[in-house]
Amino acid sequence: MKFRSIKGTKDILPEETGRWQHVEKVVRSVMGRSNYREIRTPIFEETALFARSIGELTDIVTKEMYTFADRSGDSLTLKPEGTASVLRAALQHNLTEQAPLLKLYYQGPMFRQERPQAGRLRQFHQFGAEALGSPSPQLDVEIILLPLHVYRELGVRPLTLVINSVGCEKCRPAYREQLIAMLMTVYDQLSPESQARVKQNPLRVLDSKDDQDRKVTQTAPLIKDHLCMECKTHFDHVQSLLHATGAPFTVDGRLVRGLDYYTKTAFEITSSALGSQDALAGGGRYDLLVEELGGKSTPGVGFAAGLERLMIVLEKTGAPVDDQRGPDLFIAAVDEASRRWAFTRTEELRRKGFAVETDFLQRSLKSQMREANRQRARWVLVIGEKELKAGTAQLKNMLGGEERTVTLNDLESALA
Template sequence: MIQALRGTRDILPEEVGYWQLIEATVKEILGRAVYQEIRAPIFEQTDLFERGIGEATDVVGKEMYTFKDRGDRSLTLRPEGTAGVVRAYISNKLHAQGGVQRLWYTGPMFRYERPQAGRQRQFHQVGLELLGSDAPRADVEVIALATDILQTLGLKNLELDINSVGDNSDRANYREALVSYFEPYKDDLDRDSQARLTGNPLRILDSKDPQTQKIAQNAPKIIEHLSTESKKHFDTVLQLLTDLNIKYQINHCLVRGLDYYTHTAFEIKSDDLGAQATVCGGGRYDGLVGELGGPQTQAVGWAIGMERLVLLLQKLRSNPVNNPDLYIVSRGEVAEAQSLILAQKLRSAGLSVELDLSGSGLGKQFKRADRSGAVACLVLGDAEAENQTVNLKWLASGEQQAIAQADLLAMSRELESKETFGQKASLTDLLKTKIAKLKD
């Protein structure tokens, strides 16, 4: 039997409800902020990620899925979303439209890592990119939107860690200070950090090795090496967060793992899993568009890991089950044919309808109707089919009533026009009220 590859997993129907809830929440909240969805390819030229992310990063050096195609071109499955969105922004000349571009995306990413809970080699992210503004307000807007999404989904124990990594000049000065500090401790650092000392010393601050973390506690802080302009930007971001009542803590070791970050870097963490876990990470990247061949464009964005967020939701709330409004039971050749027609008409009118296709006895079909979670069951026999009626059975009370199929369809069409986002449950309530009036 062929098994799924290590680091990949099947997302089964019993779990998909959580994914759909996240996607619907993101679409709703970002839509209200006028962010437009963009869909980029899942593989790109390898050079895009080497230039954009940085050759000295772990992502490029150790984790990318890179291969040659039949044209001997080096291609890579995308390890993150920002570089591809920026490439699309440049390739399609979105910058020529002027002003600010607000974009969001969702989809699979690929990194060769050790699989663990909430982290797979094929993983999924939802993210946004705000391109064309250097204002501190832009930084705070995207942080506020991420906070809105996570809180709307039910996460309460959230913690915002924030830092500034300055501009390129600030970082160059800071790199020298870090190298000078860590050099005497070189033999005490973990192996990865020893290699980073000459290539990417800021990443030493992000090490998970306990001994390296202990040494890094007394390392110089980048905030001490910020220019006046960079410090002003960071102070304004912090003040705006305070104005929005978004609590934060400055984390001097937070540098994020990708080379393109400038100024604001942040992570939103949750301890709802028992151990603190990062669910959202992002920051400003003012040089990336220019680095990839576009005009100099300031930008800021973030990404949320879907797998880790689903784990949190599974602990915090029950599965958002997509129960049908109606379940159709039928018995008899004519009734079974008509039940299919009725089901399609009701679905077209906006109702969620499950049609029993088993052909088994009515008793077994009624048991499946009870398990379906539907509010009501429609029962058709050949007599009802001939009279163009249906018996409607309220599954909670067992009460039944006969109703003309034409009346049922007319009510469904009327109710469809009243349905709005997030009010699916009210549709069934309105249907019950309409049928009760018809009965009276």
């Protein structure tokens, strides 16, 4: 075997595509009911778009992007996440000017060059949504509920929703200084990763999984306790609205997401059915991002959810697999003349809307019956010299096994 798929990429095989199609259908349905319209953007963009939106110093931009120069020398990047492309497209086509509120969703492949592990691939798929134009906490909650609706409809049960507020440009700077000051007092005890973050992105130090880091930062101030009036009110509203909708959640003052553009609300949905990479979906509000990308100041909220991780959970929790249905009819033929008849009749019946299969390997009748059984055909039509002459055929029901002679003209009504 010479060629293999690239490290961290995966073929989705026929036995799995049924599940994927089902999930995609549910996503479309949920999004449609909440009035989000689909947008499809290219899988690559100019590199600067991602650097600008995600943040120059984030892990994604500094070490995980698939970046390359095309033949003209332009720096292009395979999209590592969906928000940047969606906003770029919305701005490019002035979508935000056509109505005060714009609600979009997407579904598609993303690329990040990380070391693969359970629930993490180099090419993976996400579905997500972006809502542009309203600062209302209602919209934050609508966005949080979107993936939850999808999960509920798919029967994904053990889920954890965690939310936090990361403040805004008014309250974050002061808090940030205070946090840095505190972190400096324990600097020596922090992990190397966290030490590096103190200056670049101190909030992420609090989100560290390192036990030692956790211990030393026990007494660190939390942003949720230092929000400005506006952010605090907003956060309170988000919580009370979530309560009102009955969605269970917890507040984690240390939750910070890896993308720089979030303001106010940040959230994450995790599942215990996953391994170490347990985030099923994440998102938040980004009121400054549109302006950052050259649009006029427009508030926004969004989320992204991983499809592969969802598939893992669906598989583990034994949610129903909609196994592929077999053909309505398998036409088995025993000699050359009837084989020819079988093929033309197969095509004719397909044209009329029936799922029909026939033999292509010139196999024995017994083998054709086995094949029909393997494919879970509901009926088998056996045709040979006798039948061809008489204008009849043997129609066998593969469930009960009973067989009868039908005239060829009766076939369609017998199937229907």
